[in-house]
Amino acid sequence: MLNSLVNALISGIILAGLYAVMSMGLTLIYGVGRIFNFAHGFFILWGGYLVWFCSVKYEMHYGLAALLVISCAFLSGYLIDRVLLYPLRRRENFAINSVLATLGLAILMEGSGDVIFGTRIKTIDKIVDGTLIWGQFGITYHDIVSLGITIAVLLALEAFLRRSVLGTAMRAISQDTDGAKIVGINVDALYSFTFGLSASLAAVSGILIAPRYFIASFVGWETLFKAIIIVIFGGLGSVRGTFISALILGMLEAFVSMYLGMFWVQPMWFILLIVVLFVRPMGLYGEWA
Amino acid sequence: MERDKRNANFRVQSLLILCLAGLAIFPAIADDYYLHLIIICFIWAVVASAWNLIMGYAGIFSFAQLAFFAIGAYSSAILECYSGLSPWLGLLAGGIMAGIAGFIIGIPCFRLRGLYIVLVTMAFHQVIPVFIKIGSKWTGGDVGMFAIPHYSIFGYNFGGGKIYYYYLTFALFLGFNAAIYKIIRSKIGLAFVALRDSDTFAESLGVNREKYNLIVFVISAAITGVMGAVYVHYLQVATPRLLEIEIFVGTIMMVVIGGLGKFPGVIIASFLVTFLNEFLRTAGAIRPILFGGIIMAVILLVPGGLSSLIEYIVGYRKKVTFSAFTKAQLPSNDT
Numbered sequence: 202m203l204n205s206l207v208n209a210l211i212s213g214i215i216l217a218g219l220y221a222v223m224s225m226g227l228t229l230i231y232g233v234g235r236i237f238n239f240a241h242g243f244f245i246l247w248g249g250y251l252v253w254f255c256s257v258k259y260e261m262h263y264g265l266a267a268l269l270v271i272s273c274a275f276l277s278g279y280l281i282d283r284v285l286l287y288p289l290r291r292r293e294n295f296a297i298n299s300v301l302a303t304l305g306l307a308i309l310m311e312g313s314g315d316v317i318f319g320t321r322i323k324t325i326d327k328i329v330d331g332t333l334i335w336g337q338f339g340i341t342y343h344d345i346v347s348l349g350i351t352i353a354v355l356l357a358l359e360a361f362l363r364r365s366v367l368g369t370a371m372r373a374i375s376q377d378t379d380g381a382k383i384v385g386i387n388v389d390a391l392y393s394f395t396f397g398l399s400a401s402l403a404a405v406s407g408i409l410i411a412p413r414y415f416i417a418s419f420v421g422w423e424t425l426f427k428a429i430i431i432v433i434f435g436g437l438g439s440v441r442g443t444f445i446s447a448l449i450l451g452m453l454e455a456f457v458s459m460y461l462g463m464f465w466v467q468p469m470w471f472i473l474l475i476v477v478l479f480v481r482p483m484g485l486y487g488e489w490a
Numbered sequence: 491m492e493r494d495k496r497n498a499n500f501r502v503q504s505l506l507i508l509c510l511a512g513l514a515i516f517p518a519i520a521d522d523y524y525l526h527l528i529i530i531c532f533i534w535a536v537v538a539s540a541w542n543l544i545m546g547y548a549g550i551f552s553f554a555q556l557a558f559f560a561i562g563a564y565s566s567a568i569l570e571c572y573s574g575l576s577p578w579l580g581l582l583a584g585g586i587m588a589g590i591a592g593f594i595i596g597i598p599c600f601r602l603r604g605l606y607i608v609l610v611t612m613a614f615h616q617v618i619p620v621f622i623k624i625g626s627k628w629t630g631g632d633v634g635m636f637a638i639p640h641y642s643i644f645g646y647n648f649g650g651g652k653i654y655y656y657y658l659t660f661a662l663f664l665g666f667n668a669a670i671y672k673i674i675r676s677k678i679g680l681a682f683v684a685l686r687d688s689d690t691f692a693e694s695l696g697v698n699r700e701k702y703n704l705i706v707f708v709i710s711a712a713i714t715g716v717m718g719a720v721y722v723h724y725l726q727v728a729t730p731r732l733l734e735i736e737i738f739v740g741t742i743m744m745v746v747i748g749g750l751g752k753f754p755g756v757i758i759a760s761f762l763v764t765f766l767n768e769f770l771r772t773a774g775a776i777r778p779i780l781f782g783g784i785i786m787a788v789i790l791l792v793p794g795g796l797s798s799l800i801e802y803i804v805g806y807r808k809k810v811t812f813s814a815f816t817k818a819q820l821p822s823n824d825t
């Protein structure tokens with residue numbers, strides 16, 4: 202009894218970490234740029250694809266491959282914002298146009314991923330092999346490493362947003378765009394920068410998730426829908442809310458799949474979502490845009 | 491001026507009547523394959539039009555349209571496969587069940603704004619396959635339901651030929667699109683547009699936001715549900731594949747290409763997209779690349795979609811031909 206409880210707790214924490222990194226980019230770009238990026242799931246997937254490409258096809262060192270992929274993600278995120286979203290921002294109906302444009306991008310990325318990397322399901326080796334066994338509890342080294350990376354990334358992000366000039370400017374934009382413009386913040390450049398940051402967070406999460414599961418084009422949609430629920434639950438645009446909701450939903454998933462079975466995870470998430478929306482429609486930490 | 495308008499109206503009307511007459515006699519010259527294509531076009535044209543009503547005119551970013559479609563499809567199919575009642579009742583049942591689903595989804599959307607509605611309706615769309623799986627004793631789960639009975643009228647079984655379904659879907663296409671057009675032109679439609687363009691101002695004038703949101707959700711969902719019922723009776727199978735992202739993308743493409751909030755453009759676009767979809771059936775992974783590219787290109791380059799393109803062309807021609815014509819021929823008309 203206690204045994205399975207502790208096991209569920211451990212896997213819950215690990216899932217929570219993965220989910221937090223998975224949805225952080227989504228909430229960040231919404232908070233700053235009011236963009237809901239429907240292609241986010243495919244940024245995550247492409248992180249996995251590219252790491253597979255570098256480390257399996259070209260036998261590159263894992264760390265080097267990860268670094269390369271993350272910088273690529275940043276660059277492409279920056280460019281996508283410049284090319285696709287910058288013109289839309291100049292027009293009315295930005296909310297729905299950005300949703301539809303990123304939906305188009307998601308479909309494009311799905312198809313081109315299939316064309317470039319093939320439709321076969323791919324797997325990557327774990328970062329570190331083996332399992333730590335301590336009494337009756339077991340935890341794979343990969344999970345320990347990925348939890349460590351997750352915590353480091355989240356702490357770094359928090360420090361970046363609180364302490365650095367760029368992070369402060371980003372928070373300023375999310376609080377009051379006009380005010381930020383008045384004090385001389387280059388809003389458009391920061392939007393692009395935030396999009397790049399969001400894409401590189403997605404790549405990090407793809408790198409961590411890919412060895413745990415597998416890489417195939419439908420994974421992109423699944424991760425997107427998970428991230429959507431996490432983000433609404435925590436409140437769109439709130440970094441802390443997203444972290445807490447990832448913790449709650451990760452724990453929920455671990456316990457539900459332990460006691461009720463994997464199948465019930467999705468309905469449970471949805472029920473929780475409906476309850477939250479009735480009680481507090483803007484999510485745990487959210488505010489209306 | 492008045493004459494210009496009447497002339498343009500006459501042109502549009504005669505073009506419309508020509509198109510409809512063409513569609514009405516189309517079965518005389520076409521083989522089964524093209525009849526099938528046009529039937530599918532009719533069905534999706536109504537779905538896209540209903541989606542346009544809620545997304546383009548009411549400005550509610552509902553992504554649950556295919557969920558309503560599937561609900562209508564499944565409730566009609568279940569009713570007939572297990573009760574043995576007349577399939578025509580299923581048509582009604584599909585509409586009613588989808589309308590109820592629209593009502594249920596409409597209520598939480600009162601308290602939500604903009605993007606939150608996209609996300610919640612998307613989550614609703616995602617959870618329908620789970621419900622189908624939970625009720626797999628009735629719905630057949632992942633495999634789906636087969637051998638759904640055909641309609642029949644006066645002893646004629648609709649399974650006998652595509653032509654029956656052609657005229658059935660043609661009638662529904664005409665009826666529902668006329669109804670949607672009437673709604674857009676009525677007081678209700680005005681209220682939708684007012685709420686879309688400035689909800690605070692509209693509410694201050696006494697337009698009841700909750701009421702009209704519910705009305706648009708229920709109407710759009712019910713129409714979609716009826717089409718879902720027709721769709722599964724026509725194909726005789728109902729599977730969770732109805733909710734796949736591919737179909738979702740195809741339908742949203744109709745609305746985007748046609749132009750959000752543009753009534754006739756969406757109908758034309760749904761014909762275009764259905765044909766494009768069919769001709770690219772063997773193209774494999776090229777199809778999503780092309781579709782994604784088209785969606786992005788239309789939003790970036792032609793924000794109003796096909797309709798604005800047509801308006802641009804027609805307006806341009808009108809300016810040249812009509813004004814030159816009236817000034818030269820009918821100077822007395824202005825004075």
